[in-house]
Amino acid sequence: MLKKISEVKKKRLKEMWKVFKSNKAAYISLCVIISILGMILVGLVYTPYDPYDFNLRRVRQPPSLNHLLGTDELGRDILSRVMVGGRYTIGISLISVLIGTLLGTTLGLISGYFGGKIDALIQRIVDVALSFPTTLLAIALMVSLGPGMLSLIMAVSISTFPVYARLVRGAVLQLINEDYITAVKLLGRSSWHIMYRHVLPNVLSLIVVQSTYYLGFSILLASSLGFLGLGIPPPTPEWGAMIGGGRVYLFSSPHIVVFPGLFIMATALSFNLIGDGLRDALDPKSRMFFRRF
Amino acid sequence: MEKILEVIDLRVYYDLPQGSVKAIDGVDLDVVKGEILGIAGESGSGKSTLALTVSGLLRPPAKVVSGKVLFNGVDILKLKNDELRSIRGSKIGMIFQDPNTYLNPIYTVGFQVGEVFEAHRGGSLRKYLDEVVKLFKAVKIADPERRVNAYPHQMSGGMKQRVLISMAIAGEPELIVADEPTSALDVTVQAEIVELLNEIRDRMNTSVIFITHDLALLLEISNRVAIMYAGKLVEVGKSSEMLKDPLHPYTKALLSSLRYERKKKLASIKGSIPSLINPPSGCRFHMRCPYALPKCSQVEPKLVDVNGRKVACFLVGDGYGGSDKSH
């Protein structure tokens, strides 16, 4: 019996992979993300130059064979800095989305499943968080917590969790009236068992798709904070901060700004396209037609 | 016996990524002036697709693969958009299944009924207000002067269905296609709606195609009944005769399930409708048929005349199920 279930699951995964792969944009985006991650992994052990070593004799050089992406305002190799900076920008986004998802999903599950006073309390917290425009909330948190990686992770995850809490709560409320949940309840299963085994799996695809989109979003948010000088203090080559640092030299040396920006955009774009692909793979109904009469 | 509608060898497929679903696969049927023709079948038998095709409302991914639908001798499948449009709502009226979703929630019902007049007679909507009130009276909506200004969500399901019926009869059509008009309603309301449709037919001498999965209801109200199974017709005949002496095993099963339980659902036959992407060879009912012969799974029976009735079964009539090409 158990074996059969896992076979069914495997078959479903295979089917989903087929649908996902048939979406060319999503498939290419996945490859892009894998290459960027690969580049970051390489950056852990090898970079063409020392990303922190400034050399005033080679400042703001345009791209050349020696420095493929040129050098920045302090003569540091931009390619090396991009390779190292990725681990901050992308790492912070990954961790923040993970925390935001876990926190938001848990709150949403509790809120939707138990209802009553605890729901009201959680919804109040979510209301307050949503009464701030997301960027403003993140800025306020960064100002209060001070610059640094930990603050950045906190700021980005706190800025994203309320949306999950709303989303999951809504999905749970829809589910909870379904007959089979009622049936499981009548069997006398504990609430946690029902939530974990029956409710969570049903909202999982929603969460996965949403998280992929949020990865794209939080890369933009984290790099915006870096750009404003509220993120990780220099000389750490976080992508947004690199753009913030090179901004003054835009007129003469645009390459300092262009390349890190391209990496941010490529990453965010890929996550968004993968999100689209996942959405279609997990829910084929989302494709629709229009016809004129 | 003037025929108002003739469906000839109609095939309608849905092109889906998984393959093409053969929702209607070779159906011949006609409707005589002034009669109520009932079409019965389980969900997935193709009866709703038939309704949409007849009223010219098919949309992709549905596609007419072959066949003709002659309305007063004109093939509506060949009509241009604009010609078809002038028939819809004026010559052919359509009543849908779920009154809750087939009305636009953001307009008053009066407005939505008035649109029929506006579409076919032109001019501003406002000048048709009196006619809409008259129509509402005709379909027995209480307090019609006030009701024309109500929004759909302010009305009950039965009331909304009356609004939809008033829309369908607004153009005094020659044919009304009613696709499960009562199945979303309470039983008492169902009876009222059926009575109303009967009355309209008597008053306006309109032909009605009445589609439902409720065979008991169908046999009661319609002059003739066509039984559909997996995209094909299996039996067509007078209601009274079919009730007395069903010929096709599927019809028999439907009727006997009716006698056992008054729930009037067709789903009580063992098994389910086969896949219409790769329909089974031979008779499409053979897998569920208690009397199936070996040939039933290989050769397809044709719809043939048997004592004034049409049946597609090898067990009936001459035992060959018509002149099969291989014989």
Add this chain to the structure above:
Amino acid sequence: MSLMRYLAKRVSHSIPTFIGALLFMFILVRVLPGDPARLIAGPEALEQDVQRIREQLGLDKPLYLQFVDYVTTLLRGDLGTSIKFRTPVINEIMARLPYTIVLALVAEAIAISVALPLGILSALRPNSKLSYVSSTISLLGASAPIFWVALMFIYVFSVSLRWLPSSGADSPRHIILPATTLALLLMGNLTRITRSSIIEASNSNHVLTAAAKGLRDRAILVRHVLKNAMIPIVTIMGLQIGSLLGGAIITETVYAWPGIGSLLIDAIFFRDYTLIQGIILFIVLTFIAINIIVDVVYALIDPRIRDLLWRTS
């Protein structure tokens, strides 16, 4: 009449949210970053001066009393005095506010005039070139870092082509780049939602009824598709006001547009905590107020909600 009542109800419903936001701000400002009195007095101040400021600000009282003080001062419309400018915070905000409002309105206007036609046309012709253009724009809008787009615009249109000024607000031409940048941020989502609401509306059953009545394509499209689709579109416009305000902070900073967004970033670098706090509270209050207005507008276009509101209030 009932509309006023609904408004009152909606306002009273957001009071706890606003108090929560105040409490949150209070925690951020008073509890987390150390000693505000020391910050105000400056790093070189004598301990007795710091103590005097502490007493002036009531920082020696217990926290809950401090919160009560904080809220009552705010309720009097007093956002405090800017540490840097030595003027009331509210004056600073009011001087900058018109710029932000103009920027936001122009950006929203650009976004709507591009996104609506694009979304509608691409919904009607799903495989046309236009549809690809629209999905590209909506993707870029959702994926491009706005600060970077702003810099690229400056490089292309100000530095290379010399068409448009890159910073300041001296002439109407100065608003073109910042407003377009901000519009790009909104356009993506707006195009996508427009497209999908139209597709959804055109797949709904009442469109089938409209077709069965013999309505012309145009009437079906305008009355039974577009008008129904407007409800989600207006909703997303309301939801986007958060992005608009957040995006304005970044856009104003890059283009040195003298609105409250760039004022906030300046205040952060001057460590002007009263000004920071004042601006954030001001934006939050505005955001809450706009959300109430959006809800009311929403209720006005959808009879189902309008009716609900009559019954419950």
